[in-house]
Amino acid sequence: MPRALSVSRLSAYLAPAFLLAGAPSAYAAKAPPPVPGGLIGTLEQGKYACELPGDASGPIRVQASEFDFTIIHGSSYRSAGRRGSYLLTGDVVQMTGGKLKGLKLHRISDGFLRRIEADGQDGEMRCVLGTPGNS
Numbered sequence: 001m002p003r004a005l006s007v008s009r010l011s012a013y014l015a016p017a018f019l020l021a022g023a024p025s026a027y028a029a030k031a032p033p034p035v036p037g038g039l040i041g042t043l044e045q046g047k048y049a050c051e052l053p054g055d056a057s058g059p060i061r062v063q064a065s066e067f068d069f070t071i072i073h074g075s076s077y078r079s080a081g082r083r084g085s086y087l088l089t090g091d092v093v094q095m096t097g098g099k100l101k102g103l104k105l106h107r108i109s110d111g112f113l114r115r116i117e118a119d120g121q122d123g124e125m126r127c128v129l130g131t132p133g134n135s
Contacts, residue, residue: 038090044110045071050127064125067115069100092116 050067054060069079077084077098084098093105093113104116111129114122 036089037092041088042075043071043086043088043093043107044129045073046111046129048111048113048127049130050115050125052125067100067103067125067127069127 047070048068050064050069051061052064054062066080069077069084071077072083075085075087077086077095077100079099082099084100085096087094087096088107091107093107095101095103095105105113105127106116106122107113113127115125115127117123
């Protein structure tokens with residue numbers, strides 16, 4: 001039959017464990033380094049209608065419906081009946097799969113995006129969330 005431990009002997013065995021539990025360890029997980037470009041996120045769900053500005057002699061905007069998309073959930077979108085994926089890092093949206101693969105957008109505010117042109121500058125095309133939460 002095993003011998004019972006006295007309270008003082010039990011304390012001697014457990015004290016190092018209690019000390020280590022409260023002390024930072026060399027093996028403790030450190031916070032991950034920041035993601036290049038900013039934090040990863042998702043866009044608000046709903047349909048984003050894309051358009052170009054018009055001019056004084058015609059309509060105030062020109063639809064660019066070939067770029068319209070609907071955020072369906074998480075990092076997934078649908079455009080022209082095809083499903084795709086995107087990555088939102090900081091304020092840059094990169095379409096990574098699907099019909100719009102390669103398209104880069106700058107998130108100006110929630111529900112308002114501008115196309116990023118090849119030179120890295122914001123272009124004229126804008127995409128605006130029309131119906132938040134509905135797909």
